[in-house]
Amino acid sequence: MGKTAYVAFDLGAESGRAMLGVLDDGRLTLEEVHRFANIPQRLPSGLHWNLGEMWEQLVEGLRLAVVRARAVGVTIRSLGVDTWGVDYGVIGASGQLLGLPFAYRDERNLPAFEKVMARLGEARLFAATGIQFMQFNTLFQLAAQHEAEPAVLNGADRILFMPDLLHYFFSGVAVNEASVASTTQMIDPRTGAWATGLLDELGLPTQYLKEIVPAGTVLGALRADVAEATGAPAELKVIMPASHDTASAVAAAPAEEGGKTWCYLSSGTWSLMGVELDEPNLSDAARDVPFTNEGGVAGEIRFLKNISGLWLVQQCRAEYERAGNRYEYDQLAGLAAAAPGFVTLVDPDHGSFAAAGEMPTKIAAFAEATGQPKPKDVGATVRCCLESLALTYRHTLLRLERVLDQRIEVVHVVGGGGRNGLLNQMTSDATGRRVVAGPYEATAVGNVLVQAMGAGDVRDREHIRAIVRESFEPVTYEPRETGDWDGTYERYLGVLGK
Template identity: 35%
Template sequence: MTKYCIAVDIGASSGRLIQGYLEAGLLKLYGIHRFENKIVQNGDSFCWEVNNLFQEIKKGLKKCKEMGIKPDSIGIDTWAVDFVLLDVNDQLLTEAVSYRDPRTDGMMEKVFEKVMKERLYLETGIQFQKFNTIYQLYAIKQKTPDILEKAKSFLMIPDYYNYLLTGKKVNEYTNATSTQLLNAFTKKWDQELLDVLGINKEMFQEIKAPKTILGSLKEELVSEFGFDLQVILPATHDTGSAVIAVPEQDDTIYISSGTWSLIGTENYFPICVTKAMDCNFTNEGGIDYQFRFLKNIMGLWMIQEVKQNYVDEYTFAELVNLARDVKDFKAIVNVNDDRFLKPDNMVQEIMNYCVETAQDIPATPGEVAKCVFDSLAVSYQEAVSEIEEILEKRFEKINVIGGGCQNEMLNQLIANVTNKVVYAGPVEATAIGNIAAQLMALGEIEDIKDVRAIIKNSFEVKKYVPSQQVVS
């Protein structure tokens, strides 16, 4: 009997519920519900509307009944590093503060006063980003220590939704690795690190791997939805799910392209060497305890902000076309500079950078967009070179997955700048990887090798050759 799985995939700007199932050996997708997600200012903090998002999840499940769909399972993935803290009565102690909130300014340096930077990397394998969970928690400890003292449960965003659905508290492995608090080798919370930082160890939950079946819905939700289903852990870190859907793996570098660009490779062991630390690469957990050796690059967040700065006068497609029409402008910004994390005005920040670095200053929307796309391509090339140097291996292919793979101009730029063949697709990589994990847990697909063969046959992938036009 066909098993129907629901992927709840929530990114920084939108969320969706997508149904997936196997038919004649191919994976089929069907959209159920889409909704907006955004950061809102609450007092002095920039927060996620986690309760509103849960209502959207429930709305999507109610749509299933209206559409005559009876799902067998559901899996939830979101962005990484952010979390909620619950008190002894399982109530939220704070808002779900976003990683773009400035509360972590200076916290990385304070943590280094307690723990040597090298020790932190060699044990956790996670790149240094000022918004990592470790620095968010340390900011709470420094500014509002009473909150940490009251905290009885630490749940990352997907963990919290799984708790609301099932009443069960666990921390899923792939997302937990992004905290910089998990030992890369034992795959458990680093108790010594937590002690040194004075962070309450008791609030952390048992680590569970993707493909774990958590169980059924709470009784009240079964009554509300009119059906029961199994809640299954996918790779709850959205990039972890997306990488499952990379159809080409041999000698391939992947770029998961969305609000962020995650560029890297898969390995069966963490690469916690000095060169990797110096280049700020990370070793995040993946399916079947593999490691995603990658670098986090600012990504399409920049063009999203540019679009907003122009008061949404142009669609993303129009900005791409305007950039393509620009022939005699070239300026490169460092997309990983913290100044682009949450500037007051992205367009102005890009212009300021060009002034400070004595480059041509973009004066039109097309020039601004071209600057962003050119800069992303250059940052990818730099990361590719670092990967090849660290791994002492040359890669021939790049596979771009996720929503950003629809940007044909950027795909061709990547091919040209890296001098590698680029494969673009599938688009809904995160939802596909989420559903694939559920189908493996349900016994419908045997293993990750079979998953990737099915994905390769199920979805369109376009090929871009250096300095040439796209071919199918």
């Protein structure tokens, strides 16, 4: 196979980027060609995504990718978009967008969440959807919207989740991709179909829930006006990747079929730890943790737990910068490595850490409330965050093994958090497992290679992972100091109980 090129648009809740991926004889190279801010806007009606600016930046990213592709002598075969889950746009009967999409942190969701949970109950809702209860899940957003403005959903022809909406803008084809639909709390994980009975029970209309397609679906040609504006080749196709960002990242985990049992740890602002299953796990034990059942690139279930990841460290860094002290992440890791270990522990998922701002102060307050020493400086604070996160990974891994009745031998860390070697070693020591870190650009890698699968250039999920192993050199960490971590884990469990 000769050189083929693809454009991956990877959008997060703070920024977005365009990546040019070139596949050449079974090896993939990636290059960032455009990066832009992606911040929700506060309007009188609530917190919305700035969809106009987002679209302009995607068009500019495609233009720059076309320029770069010509410079290196490759032709772009396709493009695809991945984003976060749950948020959506409403499309009317004539194909128009009915208002700006709300952002998932909008305050309207909590009252709707409480009403729906009171009506359906945890056991009923988990048995029907297999999804962890989070107030921003699409089901609760729809309940909030229908209560506030019923005419919108009553008149909707379909809803498109954020990557679906952007694919619609690129191609003119409106469908829902399976992996992002699976995050909504509106899919039956056993069948992959809409759980319309739940919406009926809540008095919500369902006529807008339409076709769900798998990752790798070819939507067709790029719209002519977009091709003209960007200089893109006429033959460029729009191909849906696994359009939920975590699904793309997990697809790029370089695990081998038939190898040691493994789990993935998608590491960034959030950490998502889990395994791939053939069938959903809807047990009471899974609900109690809680684990969630989301869709993967080939119809598999991503059985995982959401964990507050490097959020605490990111927020500490932002607070230090506001005070006039700027640190790069490798500097913070160096200070943490030099600080004494096992002094102060926190629960990274504690509600007091959820909001942005004043994170070092919040950590000190948590330490005081739990009878522990307050971290005395930057290094001690960051070490506290990293050790606590590694212990949270251990706690999650043990519960995962208990629910599955299976020992996991290897932890594959994918995503940008994998660059933190200190945390990777702590994770290996805390869990007593081998940790394999990389690729760090896993979401974009998975996006590109699922497009390539849709184009016929890659065979299947196993072929994707073989290309990843050939293209990116992972870093392996083995357990070194597990004894101290065993004792500290008991302290950590005590902190969780306070």
